[in-house]
Amino acid sequence: MRLLVDGIKDYAIMHLSLEGNVTSWNAGAERMLGYTAEEIVGQHFSRFYRQEDLALGAPAIEIDTALATGRFEEEGIRLTKAGNTFIANVVLTPILGAHDKPVGFAKITRGQRKTEETQRRQQ
Numbered sequence: 001m002r003l004l005v006d007g008i009k010d011y012a013i014m015h016l017s018l019e020g021n022v023t024s025w026n027a028g029a030e031r032m033l034g035y036t037a038e039e040i041v042g043q044h045f046s047r048f049y050r051q052e053d054l055a056l057g058a059p060a061i062e063i064d065t066a067l068a069t070g071r072f073e074e075e076g077i078r079l080t081k082a083g084n085t086f087i088a089n090v091v092l093t094p095i096l097g098a099h100d101k102p103v104g105f106a107k108i109t110r111g112q113r114k115t116e117e118t119q120r121r122q123q
Contacts, residue, residue, distance in 0.1 A: 012109040034081030
């Protein structure tokens with residue numbers, strides 16, 4: 001299974017703790033977001049959000065929604081390590097353990113395109 005997940009390069013696939021800390025990270029996540037596993041494992045997934053989204057409580061809303069409904073999905077703007085923004089389709093689902101108790105989350109992000117802001121900065 002690990003070989004399969006690591007072989008996927010077009011999607012960022014990560015495992016999060018119940019608190020939202022990254023516990024595993026695939027090669028696609030490294031390519032898309034710019035962090036090595038050593039840099040990001042143990043860090044909270046909120047570092048992929050813009051300040052205005054953090055002010056609105058976006059990471060907590062994602063976790064709360066996924067726990068309440070079994071899934072959170074959106075298209076939104078995310079940040080790379082370099083500070084570039086991109087439009088991403090994000091799915092967050094709880095991982096259930098014994099007695100269907102949540103033990104963490106699977107987060108899959110598909111980067112769709114750079115935002116206009118990032119395109120301007122790179123010209």
